[in-house]
Amino acid sequence: MSTFPDYYAYLNVPPTATVEEIRQAYKKESLRTHPDRLAKASEEEKKKATERFQAVADAYYVLSDSTRRKEYDLLYAARKDRANEPGASGNFFSAFSGMFSGGARNAGATPAADRPDADNVFADVFEEVWSIQIMLRPEVQRVAPWWTWTGSLCGAGLGFIVANIPGLMVGAYAGNRLGAIRDAKGRSVASVFSELAANQKAEVLRALAAKVLGTAASAI
Template sequence: MDTFPNYYAILDIPEFATTEEIREAYKRKALDTHPDRFASNLQGSTKNTELSQEEAKLHFQRVADAYYVLSDEGRRKNYDQARASRRKQEASTLWQSSRADPNQIFGNVFEDLLRPEVENHRWFYTPIGAVSGACLGFIFGNLPGLVLGAFAGKKLGAIRDAKGMSVYDAYSRLNGSHKAAILAALATKLVSSGHLN
């Protein structure tokens, strides 16, 4: 059994693909294989029935591993050298497949696209922080204190509103059908913008 992975085939890209082509191929494959699209508790048109959720997890992991290796110049060079020596049968090079965290990679790559889907636009602590900071600043430093206090309070309130949570963490806390709907919306957004073919 051949255990040496062909990361180029996994991402369906040529060996001379650019970094941007690798990233776009990852986006396409990650959306196709994301386990949240294959959850058994989903109902309606958002559920993808091509794979079981366990099979999707394996495919999603392979796609993440491929992106992890090919997106970094050093790792890609080492991988290409291992593939070349394996093809030539010069040495029995054993490739240690990198096990990347697929959720972390997905969150990093899709951060900008996920943000509007999962952000909570209802602010509570930001205005309260600004008003409170302004009041305290005015008490301690008159008008300059008011401005500085309002600015600091607003920033602290925004941190509290965001709860220091990454966008992917917020995404991971959503229910399954909401996740599947977001993934479908991301795929549609990427296709309509011409990023995915």
């Protein structure tokens, strides 16, 4: 019998972690393991990083959803052969394909094995914090700022709900910058990132890592 993946260990969180704690843990772990950060790594190193990146995405996919997490926890409590190894996650999805309610209909799942697409999971979580300056290079044509202003209004509203006036200001700025990318490029931030060169992706990921890990350190 194959070992059972300890998704809590993959994300370095306890079984009592909240959804927000799991989300923040995923941000840190996915940035550490994202293969595009390893521009000068060997093929073997990139392969290992890709496997770990996928396993971390698996962990977030399972633990961020209350239904999937509940079903996983039933198995977690019964299994003592837990492992913090990427291969264990692949075996898990092969052995328990379709166990989660909704199966491949869940967002990010692949039809073949009900396993999430790691790149899609990453894009969904980081959509709101991509490095704007890097992603807008080279200079682009000026266009009507419809999405810029729409992003400002939406971000301000969401920010106010979360943190009143300070949240309104931060949300408005974030929405404004994200809208500016869509105005300039005509498509979503995640799709723009997917078309960047490898060195540009690495630069964006380093900027994200500094932002996310720096925020986490200041909160401790």
